Amino acid sequence: MKKKLKVLIVAAVCAVFLLGCSNSTKNDVTASKEETLFQVSTINSLLAGNYDGFMTFSELKRHGNVGIGTFNALDGELIMIDNKVYKIESSGAVVEVPDSDKTPFAAVTYFDQDVTKSLSNVASLDMLEQELDQLIEDKNSFYIFRIDGTFNTIKARSVPRQEKPYPVLSEAVKNQTVFNYDNISGTLIGLWCPEYIGGVNVPGYHFHFISDDRSKGGHLLDVRFDDAKAFMDVTDGFNMIISPTNSDGVVNDLNSEIDAVEK
Amino acid sequence: MKKKLKVLIVAAVCAVFLLGCSNSTKNDVTASKEETLFQVSTINSLLAGNYDGFMTFSELKRHGNVGIGTFNALDGELIMIDNKVYKIESSGAVVEVPDSDKTPFAAVTYFDQDVTKSLSNVASLDMLEQELDQLIEDKNSFYIFRIDGTFNTIKARSVPRQEKPYPVLSEAVKNQTVFNYDNISGTLIGLWCPEYIGGVNVPGYHFHFISDDRSKGGHLLDVRFDDAKAFMDVTDGFNMIISPTNSDGVVNDLNSEIDAVEK
Numbered sequence: 001m002k003k004k005l006k007v008l009i010v011a012a013v014c015a016v017f018l019l020g021c022s023n024s025t026k027n028d029v030t031a032s033k034e035e036t037l038f039q040v041s042t043i044n045s046l047l048a049g050n051y052d053g054f055m056t057f058s059e060l061k062r063h064g065n066v067g068i069g070t071f072n073a074l075d076g077e078l079i080m081i082d083n084k085v086y087k088i089e090s091s092g093a094v095v096e097v098p099d100s101d102k103t104p105f106a107a108v109t110y111f112d113q114d115v116t117k118s119l120s121n122v123a124s125l126d127m128l129e130q131e132l133d134q135l136i137e138d139k140n141s142f143y144i145f146r147i148d149g150t151f152n153t154i155k156a157r158s159v160p161r162q163e164k165p166y167p168v169l170s171e172a173v174k175n176q177t178v179f180n181y182d183n184i185s186g187t188l189i190g191l192w193c194p195e196y197i198g199g200v201n202v203p204g205y206h207f208h209f210i211s212d213d214r215s216k217g218g219h220l221l222d223v224r225f226d227d228a229k230a231f232m233d234v235t236d237g238f239n240m241i242i243s244p245t246n247s248d249g250v251v252n253d254l255n256s257e258i259d260a261v262e263k
Numbered sequence: 264m265k266k267k268l269k270v271l272i273v274a275a276v277c278a279v280f281l282l283g284c285s286n287s288t289k290n291d292v293t294a295s296k297e298e299t300l301f302q303v304s305t306i307n308s309l310l311a312g313n314y315d316g317f318m319t320f321s322e323l324k325r326h327g328n329v330g331i332g333t334f335n336a337l338d339g340e341l342i343m344i345d346n347k348v349y350k351i352e353s354s355g356a357v358v359e360v361p362d363s364d365k366t367p368f369a370a371v372t373y374f375d376q377d378v379t380k381s382l383s384n385v386a387s388l389d390m391l392e393q394e395l396d397q398l399i400e401d402k403n404s405f406y407i408f409r410i411d412g413t414f415n416t417i418k419a420r421s422v423p424r425q426e427k428p429y430p431v432l433s434e435a436v437k438n439q440t441v442f443n444y445d446n447i448s449g450t451l452i453g454l455w456c457p458e459y460i461g462g463v464n465v466p467g468y469h470f471h472f473i474s475d476d477r478s479k480g481g482h483l484l485d486v487r488f489d490d491a492k493a494f495m496d497v498t499d500g501f502n503m504i505i506s507p508t509n510s511d512g513v514v515n516d517l518n519s520e521i522d523a524v525e526k
Contacts, residue, residue: 138507
């Protein structure tokens with residue numbers, strides 16, 4: 001079906017039947033929405049500079065209540081928490097965005113608390129990741145984390161809105177703003193993707209932060225804290241919608257491009 | 264939610280609303296089932312030797328009516344056509360499989376004829392792929408092909424059932440059987456995946472063949488024909504269920520492993 005027509009087509013609406021409402025399908029292993037990571041576009045497309053939003057947040061919210069991502073024209077860092085979407089602008093300001101705005105890249109899920117762990121005396125992002133590694137049993141699945149606490153230090157960044165013709169992501173992030181917050185209460189939303197995910201998303205961890213008062217946040221660069229509570233959601237379903245943008249951008253060395261934008 | 268419990272959970276059932284049944288959602292871009300490629304597990308997991316089937320064909324048929332894949336214990340080549348699943352055994356025999364059998368790896372869709380093209384004087388698989396390349400506009404999407412014709416020659420293969428502990432795929436295919444068919448009428452079902460799909464599936468083309476009388480087939484190695492009709496379906500939704508198998512297999516050089524099994 002042609003692209004333009006397709007956009008007019010009404011979406012598949014998933015009627016999720018809960019445990020026990022049908023015994024005849026006990027062998028089914030199709031993931032429910034709670035067990036599915038829903039992704040808009042691919043990291044490869046974003047790396048190549050496809051920043052045009054094409055899915056509204058009203059639509060995105062049908063697929064999850066927590067997540068991370070970015071905005072039309074790469075205008076800031078996205079954190080979805082408790083079904084609200086916040087934009088951390090490069091100025092440091094945080095705004096809740098209207099449902100009519102659109103995203104070019106995001107990953108969300110209905111958060112389902114599978115594992116809980118108390119974390120203590122974490123001195124760095126590396127150490128946080130090592131702690132969370134212990135929770136990851138099946139390296140083929142996806143994991144979403146929510147970490148609540150008062151953090152001694154948070155180092156985070158955001159990126160400025162880009163103008164067309166869009167630069168590739170590794171160029172765009174060169175103008176990032178870095179924020180340092182001390183003794184700040186808030187939440188980290190994190191995603192861990194398997195190695196095989198290649199150009200689809202970023203293998204390993206990726207965290208965004210937002211403060212409890214929803215006034216500060218950003219893409220996490222480093223962190224230190226004494227105590228926090230981590231919640232983990234394991235998902236083994238993955239659902240992706242490809243960007244309707246025709247990408248002429250070619251990313252030749254994906255790993256080095258990802259390194260350039262994640263640090 | 265824990266794996267064992269999850270397998271008991273009833274699947275999300277997609278109620279696909281057709282064009283025009285709701286004007287309020289014209290901006291939605293979530294793909295309908297017709298525009299979604301549904302994949303069971305990942306090529307990375309299959310390459311590593313995870314051949315235990317975990318999704319029944321009755322469940323798989325809810326996600327598509329054409330596709331390709333393999334069977335529990337890697338027991339032959341799978342081709343789904345007109346909502347029936349056929350196994351091409353390594354002996355060359357073709358059987359329709361019961362709905363209760365399970366697959367460890369497959370990709371299917373509800374075939375939706377977006378583009379039709381007549382093909383003439385195709386001397387090789389390479390030439391067939393070059394002809395189909397002209398139909399692929401957006402290299403970020405997935406494409407499913409159905410090619411009907413009488414083929415001058417078909418070279419195809421199948422693989423024998425494996426015993427545990429399973430060898431990696433590049434070892435398993437060393438025992439493949441190669442079939443050569445002349446002047447045979449039948450259908451090729453093919454899948455084209457984007458470059459960025461990395462360890463998720465095989466970038467580029469992948470065809471399976473079945474004869475009109477459903478007595479011959481296999482994974483396509485080469486082909487030659489004078490005339491055939493190609494039908495193409497563009498899909499921009501991708502839905503994947505991760506294998507519940509804990510993979511301890513590690514595939515270090517994915518590209519060379521894929522080359523070893525596709526040729």
